[in-house]
Amino acid sequence: MTARFIVLEGVEGTGKSTHAAYLADWLAKQGRPAVTAREPGGTPLGERLRALLLDPGISPMPPQAEVLLMFAARSASISEVILPALESGAWVVCDRFVESSYAYQAYGRGVPIEHVRALDRQIVGKLRPDLTMILDAPPEVGLARKAGPGKRDRFEQESLKFFERVREGYLHRAEAGADRCIVVDASRELAEVRKDLVAAVSQFLEEKAVHDG
Ligand SMILES: Nc1ncnc2c1ncn2[C@@H]1O[C@H](COP(=O)(O)OP(=O)(O)OP(=O)(O)O)[C@@H](O)[C@H]1O
Ligand SMILES: [Mg+2]
Structure with missing residues (x-):
């Protein structure tokens, strides 16, 4: 069995980091x-x-700058x-990969999707994940899981409307047949979600x- 590349995606608090470590x-x-990356x-x-990128003190950050910084980090x-x-x-x-840029920077921030696609081609190129699992839940569910006394980061401070656009973005991408994407209902109990992820892998x-015989 050769090496494989698995990605977890989804809005804040859907369980990406938790499930990435488990998987x-x-x-x-x-x-x-397995090596984990984030x-x-x-x-x-x-x-x-x-x-x-997460510093709420850096505001405003032009969406075009945000997408370039995301791809710079991805390139490294x-x-x-x-x-x-x-x-x-x-x-x-x-824990997140290129679908985050489509969902957050294109659908969420309004960067033209062609611009994201061009960066995807330039920076990611032929390296496609073998399996992308989108953890889907209403944004308020994930945000409530993350609610605590800590200061909210630049993304967590965004409006519910922003996260709704991001969620829709992920779902559109999956429906439109973005490479090897599946959607998993992450609003359920952790053990239930985990069971589906393990089954998918x-x-x-x-x-x-x-296939490999
Ligand atoms: N299905 C679930 N039911 C209840 N709690 C959950 C579930 N999934 C994750 N959690 C809890 O929600 C919190 C956030 O989970 P986690 O940090 O894995 O999310 P995340 O998707 O990585 O968030 P972020 O995008 O902010 O990094 C954690 O405390 C985690 O234990
Ligand atoms: Mg996380």
Whole structure:
């Protein structure tokens, strides 16, 4: 079995980080070592850009600047984390990837989708995830899970309307047949969602096994 690239997507609080860690563990227990990556971040450059992107003090940030910074962080993640891991034969479980740019910067912020597509071609190119799982829930469900005493970051401070556009963006992309995307109802209990994610990865493994003979 060769290396595989799995991505978790979805609005704030849908469980991406929680499930990414679980899936990486689950794969490792089956003898499939997995590296986790997160966006924006996961590299020295990416983490610095993440701090800027999430800082509510940086306002306004032009949407065109935001999309470029996201792809700059992604470019570092691809060359420093994702490709080396895949080349070493490890699996990669990524907490957000390029679908976030379509959903947040195009649908959420209004950056022309052609602009995102052009950056996708330029920066991501042929590196397509084998499976993207979109964790779908009404934004208020995810935001309530994240509600706490901590200060909200630049995205978490956005309006419900913004997150509704982002959610619709993910769903449109999945419906329009964006590469190997599935939608999972993440408004249910954590264990239920996890069961579906594991089933989706298992099914993918079985299909690959048949395909690879
Ligand atoms: N299905 C669920 N039911 C209840 N709580 C959940 C569920 N999924 C995740 N949580 C909890 O919600 C919180 C947010 O989850 P998590 O950090 O994994 O979301 P996230 O998608 O990574 O959010 P962000 O986009 O802000 O990084 C955590 O406390 C997590 O335990
Ligand atoms: Mg997270």
